[in-house]
Amino acid sequence: MVRKFTLALMLSGSALISTAPALAQEPAPVSKLVDAVNIPHEKFTLPNGLTVLVHEDRKAPIVAVSIWYGVGSKNEPKGKTGYAHLFEHIMFNGSENAPGDYFEYTKKIGATDLNGTTWLDRTNYFQTVPTTALESALFLESDRMGYLLNGLTKEKLDNQIGVVSNEKRQGDNQPFGLVDYKRSETLFPVGHPYHHDTIGSLEDLAAASLDDMKLWFTDHYGPNNAVLVLAGDINAAQAKPLVEKWFGSIKRGKDVPPVNAPIPTLEKPIKIVMKDKIPATRIYRNWIVPGLADPDANALYVAMAALGGLSSSRLDNILVRQEQSAVSVAAYMLPFVHGSLVNIQVDVKPGGDADAVAKRLDEILSEFVAKGPTAEEVQRVATSTIAQQIDGLEQVGGFGGKAVALAEGQLYVGDSNFYKKELQRLAATKPETVKAAMEKWLTRPVLEIRVEPGEREAYQEVAAGSGMRTGTLSAPAFYSPPGSEDLSGTVGTSFQDRSKFPEPTGTPALDFPAVEETTLKNGIKVFFARRAAVPTVRVAVSFNAGYSADPVDKRGIASMMSTMLLEGTKTLTSTQIAETEEKLGADVNVNSSLDRTVASLRAVKPNLAPSLDLLADVIKNPAFDEKEMERVRVQQQTRIKSENNQPQGIAVRTLPPLLYGKGHPYGGPQTGSGYPETVATITKADVSAFHQSWVHPAKAEIFVVGDTSLKEIKPLLEKRFGNWKAAGAAAPAKNFTAAIPAAQSKILLVDRPNSPQSLVMAGKVLDAKGSDDLLTLRAANEIFGGDFLSRINMDLRETKGWSYGVRSQVNGAEDRVPFYMFAPVQTNQTGPSIKVLMDQLKDFNGSKPVTPDELDKTIKGNVLELPGSYEQSAAVLGQMQADRLNKRPFDYAETIAAKYTALTAKALNDEMRAKIDPSKITWLVVGDAAKVKPQLEALGLPIEMVGEAANTSASNNAK
Structure with a gap:
C-alpha cells in the first residue's frame, strides 16, 4: 500500500x-x-542503527536524499499535541554546524523537490540534489540529526510556534477545514494515538517550552529510529563511505516504545x-x-x-x-x-x-x-x-518517487x-x-x-503567534553557555570535522532532450522528445484557446467545453470513456488555462495505440449531450459558489478583472469558471460552435515526450489526426487591444466574518508580455518574494511569525503579464503586514537593492537546480509547451545557466524598478472587516468595500 x-x-x-x-x-x-514496477536496491545498517537503502538510477546527475523518522503525531501524549509537526519546522531552523535557515544551504547546492512533512506515523525530510552536492546534503541531514540541540533557541521556538499557528489558521480558514478534527476525535477514542489531528491545538502549541522540544528530540530523532534512502546517480559502494563519514559518529538514540493501538x-x-x-x-x-x-x-x-x-x-x-x-x-x-x-x-x-x-x-x-x-x-x-x-x-525522490516507496x-x-x-x-x-x-x-x-x-461557530483564538516578539536575545543564537550540558550527541570512535561546509564539487550541465519536429499531412505540427526511463508516453494536443478565448458575455465557456469533451463522444458515453481509460491504464484529460486548451494523455507503452484512439475520439467527436450539459452547468455553477466561499477563490475571482478591465481577454475570473449569469446563458449550440472554431486543426499543435521515437509515433498520430478536417473556419486571433485601466493604489476589502485569517492579494499589470525575456525580472522577484528565502517571506514568516507563507510572482501569459503578491496573515496583523509588503517593495527598489550575497545565491542555486528540474517527462513536456507559447527555441533550457551567470545586481534592480512601481499596486483583503478595517485605515489608502458584486460580471462597477 x-x-x-x-x-x-x-x-x-x-x-x-x-x-x-x-x-x-x-x-x-x-x-x-x-x-x-521494479526498484532494485541495496541495504546496509550502521552500528548506531541507521538503516540505509540505496537505489541506482543513472538517468540524470541527481540523487534523492530522503530521511524518514519513526515519529509522528501518534507519539504525542495528552497536552503536547502538534509537537511532531512543530519540531519538523524547527529542524529547518539551523543546527550546530549549519547555523541559519536550512533553505539557505539547500538553495546554494541546487536542491529541488525539497520539503519536510509530518503525519500520524512519521516525519520525513527530502531533497533531490546534483550528484556533486550529495555530500553537502548528507552533511546537512546528519548535522540536524546529531548536532541540532546546541542550535535550538527560545527565539526559534517562539517563531515557529507562530508560523505553525498560522498554518493551522490557514487550513481552518478553508471550507470543510474543521471536519478532520471532529472526525478524528469521534472515530478514535481518548487515549488512542490517532485521536487528535497532526497539526495539534493552538493551546498546546502556545504552551510548548524549550525543554519540551529538547526532550522531544532526544526521545525520537536517533539514527536507530530513522531510514535514509539515496536514490539516483549513486550505488551502494559509493554511498556507504559517505554515509559512514557523516552519520557514523552520531550516537544511538533512545528506543522509541512501540505503539499498540x-x-x-x-x-x-x-x-x-x-x-x-x-x-x-x-x-x-x-x-x-x-x-x-x-x-x-x-x-x-x-x-x-x-x-x-x-x-x-x-x-x-x-x-x-x-x-x-x-x-x-x-x-x-x-x-x-x-x-x-x-x-x-x-x-x-x-x-x-x-x-x-x-x-x-x-x-x-x-x-x-x-x-x-x-x-x-x-x-x-x-x-x-x-x-x-x-x-x-x-x-527518484520528492513527494512520491522511488525513495518514498522504499522508505x-x-x-x-x-x-x-x-x-x-x-x-x-x-x-x-x-x-x-x-x-x-x-x-x-x-x-x-x-x-x-x-x-x-451556514455560519460556523465563533473561531477560538489563543495567544500563539499573536504578533512580533519584543525584546532581544541576550546571547548569539547558537551560543552554548560554558559548562552547559553538551546536547549535540556527538559520540563515536572517529570524530568527523564539521567546521567547514562541504561545498558542491562542480556544476553538472543540463542535458535537455533534443526536440524533433515534423508536420502531419493536414499541417498540424508535432514536437517530440525521447525519455525512456519508464515505459510511458505523454501526449499533449494543445489548442490556442483557453479561457482568454471566452466572449465577455460567455465567460466560462472554455471550461465548460473542456469538461464536456470527457462527458461523451458520438460512440462512447462518459462512463464508457472512463472505463476505457481504466482498462488501458491511461489518463486522458482536457483542461483550459489562461491561454491554451490542452487535451492530454498519459499512456503505458504497451497500450499506446488504443489510448491514442481514445484521445482522438474525445477531441474530434464530442456528443455535447443536452442532459450531460445541464449536469455540467450545475457543477460549474456550484464550483463558482465554492470559489466565492474560499479566501483564495474570492481573491483570484475579484482582483484580476479589476486590474485588466472586463473587456480584456484576461478580464474574467482567473479560475476560468466564469460568472453565474454567464454560465446560465451558455447553450449547446454555443459550446458546439466554440469547439468547432477553437478546437480546430489550424489551432492545434502536438507535443510528445516518452518511451517511443518520432519514427514510431508519427504514423500513430497521422492515423488519428492527419486526416482531421474541421467543419468550419478557425476562430480569429484573440483581441488583446482592449484598454487596461490605469493602475491605482487602493485597498479593496471583502468582508468574510469569523475568518481565522485574512488573505491579502496585491497586483499590477506589467508592461511586458510572456514572449519578452522575463528571466531577469523573475530572478529579481525570486529575491523579493518568489522563494522561501525571499525578503517578504523571511520577514512575515520567519522573523515576525505572522504568516505560514508569503509569496510574489510574475505570472506567465501570452499577452500582458501580471505581478501578484499573496499573503495569508493572522487577522490582528493584517494592516501591519500590508505595511511590511509596501515597505519591502519600496526598499527593494530604493534604499535596499539586491545584495551580492542574494545575487550569488540566486545564480548558483538556479544553475545547480537545472538537472533536477527536468527529471520527469511531465516537466520536459511543460517546458516544450512554454517555449512554444513564448516563442522561444526548444534549447532554451540549456541556455538558462549562461543567462543566470551573466546577471548583475544592477540588472535585477533596474528591471524591477522599470516594471513594478510600488505606488501603483492595488490591494485586496479578504477577511473579517470589523476586525481588519481599522488597521487598513491606518495605511492612508482609499478603501472600497467589495462583496457579492465583485464576484459577478459587473465586478468592475463595484463600489
Missing part, C-alpha cells in the same frame, strides 16, 4: 457498471504491468451536523478499518476505488450522472499503520434534498457490500493503480520491497475477497458527518 497515500486521493473522481465497446487492441495484462469500533452509529461557508451540503460516511499491512486493507482500497474513486465509479454514475442528485462524489481509503480511514463523501446538488441523497447513498452502499464489485471493476482498479505507480517511478515499506513494515508485494496482491485481488472485507468492516456502526451551508 506504499503508493496508496497518494493514489487514494489521485483516484478520487467518479462511476456504475456499464458495457464499454470492445477495444481495437486488447490492453496488456495487469501482471505484465506489475513486472515493470487496537482498531476502534463505534458502539453505535453517530451523526454529527456542522455548518460552514459552502454552497451545498456534504455528506460523509466514515469507518476505521485495518492498518496498511493487513490484507483486508488492500481489499478495502479496491472497494473504495470502485465505489467512488475511479472515474467510472458507481457513486459517480448513479448519483452524479444518472440521477443527478449530487454534483460530486469521492470514496477512498487512507492507510496508516494502526488503522486506516475509509471515507465516502457526496456533495448534494444545491437546493437538493440531503436526506433523500443520504438515504440513496446508504442503499447503494448496502447493495455494493452485499454483492461486491465485478471482476472487471477490480481489474480496472488494479490497472489504473499500477499504471500510476509506473509513472511515479520516473521520479515507507521499510519504516512501516520493515520491508523495503513491500511496494512490490502490495502491487502483486492488488493484481491478484478477487471480487469475493473485496466483498468479504466489506462485509466484515463496513457493516459496523458508521460515523456520518453532515456539513450544511
